Amino acid sequence: MDDPVLLTGASGRVGQAILGGIGEDYDWRLLDREPPTGESDHEFVVADVTDEDAIRAAVDGCGAVIHLAGDPRPEAPWDSVLRNNIDGTQTILDAAVDAGVDRFVFASSNHAVGHYETERKPDLYRSDDDFQLDGTELPRPGNLYGVSKAAGETLGRYYHDEHDLSFAAVRIGNLTEGHPPIDYERGQAMWLSYRDCAHLFDRCLSADYGYEIVYGISDNDRKYYSLERAKEALGYDPADNSAEWDGDEQVE
Template sequence: MDGPVLLTGAGGAVGEAILEGIGDDYDWKLMFHSPPAEEPAHEYVVGDVADDDDVARAVDGVSAVVHLAGDPRKTAPWKSVLSNNIDGTQKMYEAAVDEGVERFVFASSNHAVGAFETDRRTPEMYREDDEFLLDGSEFPRPGNLYGVSKATGEILGRYYHDEYGITVCNIRIGNLTRNHPPIDYERGQAMWLSYRDCAHIHECALEADYEFEIVYGISDNDRKYYSIERAREALGYDPQDNSAHFDGEQRVVEPDA
């Protein structure tokens, strides 16, 4: 990277995973919605993604954007997702283009296709072996307004890529938890994303040669709702974790040789 990488929403869990995993590998500029409790090790700004001046200040001087900021609540009301997630993402793209940013990585979500999971009778959700697997080529099918905002963010990325040539990667992030997958929660285990795999897929999105991508951000779990083959092919993603390698007491289970 020729300049700093802007990480918005740096105080959230995804930002935490990224900074823990690859924090020493890049010159970061962090954006927080509220002042951080501790002084960060990197340059940072405090601002609102829905405020044009705050966004311009955040994007100033950066070469890439990893955009995580927004209202993360799955039950967020329309007013909030419209302002924080949709309008905020559009402002970030607009400022990035004005600044000449070359690459934009957008934290999408499994909720962009959440309705598929509640209607498994849908034929396109199944491969020939009858395994429920989505690969990123399907149309969005959000199951809540938060998912609508994430699907809209992907479409904004498509527009800004086509119109301005900015490189865009949309990562449909699964169920991120530290150290171990959710216990006694099959759906969460199927879409589990470990902290180190989260850092790794974002590193891949910053480094790989591609134009526009939609990929799933999950670990290499035996049981999957989502395919990670596109992430492997387009980004060089090589996840190291698998929810099947943890037992109910949160111990690692060595995989068979």
């Protein structure tokens, strides 16, 4: 891909995991609401995703968008997720289509399906439990943040169907650097290592697809999210598994 990739919410943890892994492999245009704290290796735009004019300027000339920006707090109030996550995602989708962007990768969340866990926890966090979600199920958000992420997936469906935009929604699990969460079964079940995160978004930028909802986790023994679509549609090939961390060394 020769045209730049717009990465919104670039300064957040997911953005940092992506840039740490594949920062050299694409021509990036980074966007964040806050200026970078240090020197940036890439073009950097300071803008809010709800500022339509700024977003239209930022997306101009890009071939793809990875849209991470939004209020990331599971406990975020409705007014914030309505504005930042739902309206913000529509703003950038609309701008992307108008600018001729070919593909759009959206950071969705495990919280879009959090209430599937309610009557099954903690059993479903364990390796011997067979329950799995595969991305074809209707959303059952665990909070209003999760509602906003499900709405983003539906917006993507519309822009794909109506405007032929390739769209991948990644329902990101529990992203932690170095090693899986400790003493937290749910986090171990949906762990996403930094290198698997970067690899998965790399596949989202490279594979050929139409509309996909995939789970963004490592290949954890404890998982209750299927990785089938990520593997089949995107060629995701995770390297990590929270069960393999022995407590001594950091995962790369």
